[in-house]
Amino acid sequence: MADVVLNSVVKRFGEVEVIPPLDLTIPSGSFSVLVGPSGCGKSTLLRMIAGLEETTAGTISIGGHDVTDADPSERGIAMVFQSYALYPHMSVADNIGFALKLARKPRDEIRARVKEAAEILQLEDFLDRKPKALSGGQRQRVAIGRAIVRKPKVFLFDEPLSNLDAALRGQMRIELAELHSKLGATMIYVTHDQVEAMTMADQIVVLKGGVVQQAGAPMALYDAPQNVFVGQFIGAPKMNVFPGRAVDGFEADQIGIRPEDLTPAQSGGLVNGTVVYSEHLGAETIVHVRTGDIGRVVMRLNGNVALTPGTHIAMTAAPKAVHCFDASGARMPGGTAA
Template identity: 65%
Template sequence: MAEVSLADTRKVFGTHTVIPELSLSVPDGSFTVLVGPSGCGKSTLLRMIAGLETTSGGRIEIGGRDVTAVTPSQRGIAMVFQSYALYPHMSVRDNISFGLRLARRPAAEIDGKVRRAAEILQLEPYLDRKPAALSGGQRQRVAIGRAIVRDPGVFLFDEPLSNLDAALRGQMRIELLDLHRRLGSTMIYVTHDQVEAMTMADKIVVMNAGRIEQAGSPLDVFDRPQSPFVAGFIGSPRINFFKGGIAESRGGDMVAVRPEHLRIVETGGRWRGRIRLLEQLGTDTLVHVTLTDGDEIVIRAPRMGPELQDAQVAIDCDDRHFHVFCDGQRVD
């Protein structure tokens, strides 16, 4: 296990600054998720930690050791990529042990580590199979097993589940969390999927245009977003934004309310509109409403019938659920 620390780290490609000066502390033993839209710099940052991208400035420490100029193989890390990158002509056993064999480790050590990784990842029945005979989830576990046998201080994951279907992604999220609990290792995980980030992380780092917008626990980031970007990116369905008098009366230029905190009321209400679309989720219904001023909002409501399509409704919200922003920052 090892803490990862970045101090004023930056990355420049030619005249283009991908990551301005950035500082981040990843606690020892944490499952930290870097999340943000495509092109925000999260994968570049991960590759800098791995040593696959050189830094243009600043300092990177792993386990208290300055590794800024250290080669990837000497950083005490193991990386799992989006593509499985398995050798198709090798068995699962040989794929997992390849790095150890390349390093000429003793046969008994290699066998012991491969068996331990296979047990942890439930790959024991497949050790003599080729990758072509495995499912996508099993292939990803082989790639993870190849990382486990290196006994790294830090695991780095670069969108490892993005090639899997939705059901398998859900299963693999659980398996990765179970793996983290069993190993207790520091893990840094990159994804653009905010649901993955919320369900897997004990620390979320929300990135935008190479900068850290906010870092904290999943519930802290969800309950107290520090900028409109974080409020809009974290949470599904997306948060609703309101401008005008309701924001100004609270000292801001924008108010945000999550869909689950809006409710349809029989009388009164701050807003009025027409139900444009109903998305049935079974126990809940996502109600898409066009307000009288033309804005579109979404309400997560208890199950509603299709007969309410096109109905005129009044909408309200408890004041304590308002997120107020001014000049791009949260107003407490």
């Protein structure tokens, strides 16, 4: 295990600065997820940590050692990419152990490390198969196994689940979280999917335009987003945000209310409108409401709730569930209306 510390790290491509001076600490043994929309700099940042992109300015240290100018092979990292990049003519065992073979490790050591990785990833019964005989999830496990055998200080994952279907992504999220628990290793994971971030991370780093918007535990970001961008990026469906003065009793420039924090009111209510559409998902119902002054509002209700289009509805929320932001989108002192 090792911590990763970025100190005033900058990345420029020509005259374009894609990552302004950035400070970030990835604690030793943590599962940290870099998340944000396309083009926010998360993959570039990961590649800089890996040594695959040059650092324009600043320093990167791993386990207390400055690796800013070190080759990737000297950083004690292993990277798992979106593409499995397996050798089709090799068996699973040979794919997993290939890096060790290149390093001229003894055969007995290679066999032992491959066996250990296969047991961790539940691939013992597939070691003699070729990649074409495996499912997508099994191929991704082989790619992870190739990283495990190197016994790195830090694992780097660059959107490794994006090629899998929804069911496999859900399964692999659980398996990766269990893998982190077994290995206790430092893991840095890049994704644009906030569900992956919320379910796997013990630290989420939200990026926008190469700038860290907020870093912390998943529920800390959910409960107390430091700005409108984080509030709307974390959580699904995304947080409703509208002018505070459009709602009686609020002096904030903007207020945010999560769909799951809105409930139907018998009368009055904070927000009133007309049901446009209801998504019936079995365990929950997502209700889309059109209002006169603040646009569309989304409400998330437990169970199968019958609300037909055209129905007038009043909605309310507990004061502690109303997030207050200033005109720039920053969280106001106190944060909520409570």
